[in-house]
Amino acid sequence: MITFITRRVLYSIPVILVASFVLFWAVRATFDPLAKLRLAQDPTALAREVERLGLDRSIPEQYFLWLRSMVVGDWGTSTRTGTPVLPLIGEALWPTLQLAFWGLLIAILIAGGISVYSAVRRQYSLGDNLLTGASYLGIAMPAFWFGLILIQTFAVWPKEAFGLSEPPLYFIGLNSPGQTGMLDYIRHLILPVAALMIALVASWSRFGRAAMLDALSSDYVRTARAKGVPRRQVIWRHAVRNSLAPFVTVVALDAAILIGGLVVTEQIFAIPGMGRLFLQSLVAGDVFVLLPWMIVVAVAVVLCNLIADIAYAVLDPRVRLS
């Protein structure tokens, strides 16, 4: 197992390097890092920056200069804020990770529960059909619209209808100003997490249901049943365990995408995470933030794939043998 993990980790390094070079090349080809400086029409300052950033060199040379700086922790300075990029991304990553963690955890539990329920109960029963319909609705519903519905239903309407001094659930940021309590945190977390996980629950429950149905109709389940293994044990020890492997892969891939893709949720709920940082940097043409941002997301994708591979190997020993 250690050899397997080591090999997978070593494979990831060239993948990250290639991805970073492609991203570097793409960003250099589409954004002018000196656009803001050019507006000032100061040839001396312009020449100084060209030399400092090595912009007069070839793309591979520029890439290695940039990579060297990244590795030693010098991620450059944001042209938008005039502050170092590393802490900017670090500060944005933390709220996103919190949101992603709770969103994924709760979505996994709910989608897993729905998958098992839908597959184990009679297929096409009323309950199965209702859950299927709800899943399609969840997949089709735009995140921003669902977010606004949640805000209206759980924050605005109760306050107006019952004359409350404050709403039951909050929707701005992850804490009220000056508050650090757990209750306040939970009241802030519920709505964005709900908005975030609706599409995940919908799609994962469909996927999990299919995986469970596959497992339940497989030979080893039939054999177990024939041998008189109790139904509960057949479901949980055989069917669920075997349907987990493909399920984990889908979850891991979606999780990686989620790190970079929280733009809508973070915008609606005013959460200062990676999504908002991306939007702000894109609007400002702040290439010095955009590039490291993309690298962080690329690393997250590779990391999540790695976790999926390892999880797959744990759940299915044949993967290690192959």
Add this chain to the structure above:
Amino acid sequence: MSKSLLRTAVPSSRPSRRGALAALTVAALIGSLAACSASPTPAETNEEVAVVDGGELVIGAEQEPDCADWIATCGGSIWGTYVMQIPTMPAVFETRLVDDEWVPQPSDLVTGEPTAEVAEDGTQTVTYDINPEAVWSDGEPITSADFAYTALQIRDGDDIFDKTGYDRITDVDVSDPQKAVVTLDSAFAGWRTLFSVYGIMPAHILEGQDRGAMMADGYDFSGGPWKIEKWTRGTSVTLVPNENYWGEKPHLDKVTFLFLPDTTAAFQALKSGQVSVLAPTPQLDALTQIEAGLPGVKSQVDARSGNLEAIWLNNAAAPFDSVAVRQALAYSIDRDAIVKRLFGSLGIDKAQQSFNSPMVAPFASDDFSQYTLDLDKVDELMKGDGWKKNGDGVWAKSGETATFSIKTLAGNKRRDLTVQVLQSQLADAGFEMTIDQVTPADLFGTIAPEGDFQAGIWALVDTFPDPTLSATFSSVNIPSEANGFSGINFYRADIPGLDDLLTQVDSEIDTDARIAASHEGDALIAENVPSLPLDAVPNVLLWSEKVGGPLQINPIEGPFWNLAEWGLAG
């Protein structure tokens, strides 16, 4: 005349811009000239509510500043000025309401009105007598050394947002700590902007340090009623009272500004009580929300604004290279109807009649009021210029039709509506207008500077109450290869006699003469119709009933200018 950043072409209705304290040489004439300006809309609800001491408020802020180094380019956000700069940076002039006009008044940083004198050799000297009670939040007195430090940082610094005026400073005499004597190499009519727009920075803290690095993420010093307690990037800024402020202390214990760039979320936050005050941009979605009603929310709307939207015509491109065609276009449009359609729900239905915005109302005439919808006049002007209507009812001349495209910014719903109404009105008058949506980067980066357009709709923003038509209409500010494509006279306006008048407005110290020259210039502009002013985008302030105090929009210093007087309703 040089390019000035005091007036800026902007992509949206609430742009990043340098906020302003005060700087106008018109105080004495405001009363007599107020009638020339666009009349302000009376406040809907601004009666003062008694307040109690103590408590906290949470306020929604539309934009987060990129940095808090106010003199640097990254500090150009007006919201940064509203929420941090004005509450913390001492300034010489502040804008206050006198006889129903907002005018610059000496602040309590100085003992009285500074004196400005022009010597025979043309140099100008401004003397500031500093209030001996004025201290920084650490107890150190505010002295002439702070004036000198600020002046030199702006004059000699790199990456400075705007050096106008400071670039003329040759000396700051600091021999008396209570008196700063500033010498400029030539007369500067806008001298009141000095040490007012940016405020004063503390030399004893910043001298010899990396100012940009120390201030970028906020700072712990203050020379105003508030101190920055905490700036959490992406989330909020919290202010607390400055215990060493020598003036009136704030009633509230704490004020937090939450950054809410999404209009819908901001309104939901106000309705749910998560924020108590909003100052939204009057985009269509905001107007819809206001029209729909906000229970328990009071409001004020004020048309006095420096944010001027207009139809910009390229005077060097057909068909607008003809004065007659430009005049005919002006008679083809019912501008009042457009303004009413846009802002009628806020009680605003009169078009802007000058390119001098309501913020510099005394300098503005109403010469454009002659251009009202008059299709007979259109016929007369067009026929007089050799045009005839073709079978489609469109004016035609020498094989060309009066067809043009108008550039507008994609995603701005208010302007989308404006150009749709325009298209319909112009079709009735025999003009064929197509709509071309572009990005801000394309429009202000290439299209406008290179004159690659026939017409466009965008806003110009006056960033403090001083007339800036020279930046807009002087021929030397037409972008060209010769001047490195600088200047914002994108419309290639070159009106004989206008340059001299606008130069006089820029440099004349005598207020009467300045205003007279400005009015002459306004008349010349209206006669030639280089472009057509539409409306000043109004300011809106909304607050919940729990907030008390004298809430009122200040068109220069923004909605939070008197935050120290706010409190929880008693």
